[in-house]
Amino acid sequence: MTDTAQQPRCGFAAIIGAPNAGKSTLVNTLVGAKVSIVTHKVQTTRFNVRGVVIEGQSQIILVDTPGIFSPKRALDRAMVQAAWNGAAEADKIIHLIDAPAFARVLNGNEAKAQDQLAFKDVERIIEGLKKHNLKADLALNKIDLMPKEDLLKLAKHFESTGCYGDTFMISASKGAGLKTLKASLATAMPPSPWHYPADQIADLPSRLLAAEVTREKLMLRVHEELPYAASVETETWEEHRNGAVRIGQVIYVQRESQRKIVLGKGGQVIKAIGAAARQELSQMFDRKVHLFLHVKVRENWSRDPAHLAIFGLELD
Numbered sequence: 001m002t003d004t005a006q007q008p009r010c011g012f013a014a015i016i017g018a019p020n021a022g023k024s025t026l027v028n029t030l031v032g033a034k035v036s037i038v039t040h041k042v043q044t045t046r047f048n049v050r051g052v053v054i055e056g057q058s059q060i061i062l063v064d065t066p067g068i069f070s071p072k073r074a075l076d077r078a079m080v081q082a083a084w085n086g087a088a089e090a091d092k093i094i095h096l097i098d099a100p101a102f103a104r105v106l107n108g109n110e111a112k113a114q115d116q117l118a119f120k121d122v123e124r125i126i127e128g129l130k131k132h133n134l135k136a137d138l139a140l141n142k143i144d145l146m147p148k149e150d151l152l153k154l155a156k157h158f159e160s161t162g163c164y165g166d167t168f169m170i171s172a173s174k175g176a177g178l179k180t181l182k183a184s185l186a187t188a189m190p191p192s193p194w195h196y197p198a199d200q201i202a203d204l205p206s207r208l209l210a211a212e213v214t215r216e217k218l219m220l221r222v223h224e225e226l227p228y229a230a231s232v233e234t235e236t237w238e239e240h241r242n243g244a245v246r247i248g249q250v251i252y253v254q255r256e257s258q259r260k261i262v263l264g265k266g267g268q269v270i271k272a273i274g275a276a277a278r279q280e281l282s283q284m285f286d287r288k289v290h291l292f293l294h295v296k297v298r299e300n301w302s303r304d305p306a307h308l309a310i311f312g313l314e315l316d
């Protein structure tokens with residue numbers, strides 16, 4: 001091997017895309033561990049989450065971004081801004097597409113309302129790439145759910161925009177095509193010493209990660225508007241001498257009626273959320289976890305700069 005081949009490389013690869021394209025799934029699969037929460041609901045990811053992958057001499061810092069969509073509320077705007085910031089600072093941008101959803105709209109074939117929204121979001125992202133003068137690689141995701149013929153048609157469609165370099169056809173959840181993608185990212189990283197120790201796979205502080213796990217369980221349990229009205233904050237973190245940790249968290253909601261839903265009859269709902277979160281956290285941290293959840297009404301949490309700053313989000 002020559003000297004140059006052994007030089008370390010390190011950089012950032014931002015994964016951008018419409019809500020639900022599979023960005024967090026992709027980051028988790030590439031990292032080989034859960035660093036970012038995933039649900040079937042849109043706007044699960046609220047802030048940039050980093051996952052670290054090593055490929056040969058390259059350390060690839062993957063940045064999982066919030067979905068890019070038409071923002072309405074202040075929190076939405078902060079989330080979309082965080083995604084664009086992640087892209088602008090990256091050495092490589094991957095624009096991830098929910099390919100079957102996009103194909104349904106392009107072919108006028110049983111497109112659902114959510115597909116139409118995703119389609120518009122993709123167009124907005126293409127405009128954004130042009131406006132910010134950014135070049136991305138394209139990754140057509142969820143190929144396990146669609147025929148090959150449609151894929152080639154999609155690739156042609158995106159090629160005509162002039163915004164993209166390479167195209168990858170992948171399944172983030174099944175792993176198809178990820179070897180090629182990883183190898184390509186590795187060579188795209190600039191020569192640089194590694195930013196993280198070799199055994200580090202994420203850089204989310206434990207308190208934040210723990211809050212995200214609870215928010216995921218909450219999103220999976222409660223429906224409609226409520227997941228978007230809720231935020232989770234880790235308030236206390238006590239290490240016990242026997243190795244266990246006691247974590248106290250607050251689930252903030254915006255109205256008393258929402259608080260009742262999160263609690264459930266006789267506290268059933270919050271109990272189930274807590275049990276699911278505790279189980280995952282014990283595994284994640286490889287220790288006994290005692291989790292205490294409280295639900296509080298704080299009407300304005302989504303416009304409270306101090307609360308959003310915990311997640312690195314800034315209001316405009």
Ligand SMILES: Nc1nc2c(ncn2[C@@H]2O[C@H](COP(=O)(O)OP(=O)(O)O)[C@@H](O)[C@H]2O)c(=O)[nH]1
Binds near residue numbers: 018023026037043
């Ligand atoms: N069938 C299939 N589903 C996927 C794939 N990638 C992601 N998903 C699903 O798509 C949904 C959204 O995934 P998520 O990673 O949260 O998307 P994000 O909003 O872009 O971060 C989840 O239900 C995932 O399980 C894939 O390659 N194939």
Ligand SMILES: [Mg+2]
Binds near residue numbers: 025037044045065
């Ligand atoms: Mg996500």
